[in-house]
Amino acid sequence: MTFKTLGAKAAAALDKELMSTGAFSLDQLMELAGLSVSQAVFRVHPTNKGRRILVAVGPGNNGGDGLVAARHLRHYGYQPTIYYPKRPQNELYQRLVKQLEDLDVPFVDDFPTALKTADHVVDAIFGFSFSGQVREPFPAVIDAMAETEIPVTAIDAPSSWSIEAGPPSEGVGSNFHPDVLISLTAPKPLVKHFRGRHFIGGRFVAPAIAKKYDFDVPEYDGLDQVVEVGPNGLKL
Template identity: 70%
Template sequence: MAALRTLGPKAAAALDEELMSTGAYSIDQLMELAGLAVSQAMFALSPPQKTPKILVACGPGNNGGDGLVAARHLYHFGYQPTMYFPKQTKNELYQRLRTQLEHLKVPFTDDFIGAAGKSDYIIDAIFGFSFSGEVREPFPAVIRALAEGEVPVLAVDAPSSWNIEDGPPKDGPGKGYNPHALVSMTAPKPLVKWFKGRHFVGGRFVSQEIAEKYGFDVPPYQGSDQVVEIGSHGERL
């Protein structure tokens, strides 16, 4: 079967802008839908009865916001999430997302390595499709631990430290990092040609008209599912 078309960095950024302008979506809505998709991908990978303890690593941008939302849904699905969110912003949206988790008594930790050793699964919501340049503190050691650790990882939209078009770094903390699973938001990104694990697409809110305008495919979502599993390189299953 033909692979789903990928969405490059400029198109992905333009799509987000259009969704929040003429599309009339708020950033809250898009983050909520993305986080729900992440939580459904986690459930499809391994239900809470099998892997209850989930460590969610969040960066300071939208990818981290998706992780915060996902953790709330995972809690209600029956998981026991723990949050690693070291670079917190004063943005009101992120503060509200954190408060929602605190009301559920979801713990926050500053010790990623220690928490990872007690976890059944890790969600990598550190850097997304807009990442470029070098990995800055405190994330080099975190990404190195993701690459070298034995705990399976679900990456959100992109494995952290990967370039959206050029894939994994040739050196640095992300060298050798290829997570167990990936959930691509809206459409796979060009980096999937280097990816080897289980692959989901999420973000069930885009019209066929918008998809054609930006040159990607809406996957065949079933029933009430917010994610579709596809091949590691984006091929339809």
């Protein structure tokens, strides 16, 4: 099976559909997305490779997915650290932060310094709704992720990439190529530019909704919330 992609407009419409006719709340979708991310990280970077996971969190839903993933990773035995420079006042995000604080997960203000002691990085800055210019303080963070030799897992899209066209031709993110990508619900068109390990996560979409948006739900094994696919889009 070669998996079809969803553009930014279709992905946004799908999210609205899931929260209307699908009867999911935003909390549920974020929890399921973050759980998928945590399983992908566990798959590519088991604890014996190092437990220190640095999560770069943006101000939107992609960042919320990263916060949820960090909580699950903490319960798996990892030692996550959170870089979260732009915190929205929304109650949902505040609750996600409180859950991490209750687990003694540290929050840091200096990403480059935290990167020096990390074993793996999760890019949860920007998702499929990103467009335009990367604003402060994230240009330096994306540059640091691009230059580090530490493996990076990106959630849904490598931050700064165009959902349709992939990495920018110049400037911030033009040389950012994460090691791992987890596409949430369905891959986005940018995957044709991605050359690392690719996972699909989102084991909750009803067949009727998938049919309406013309994408395929992969066959998940056992308790898995993610499926790894190869460069040709076929399940590994």
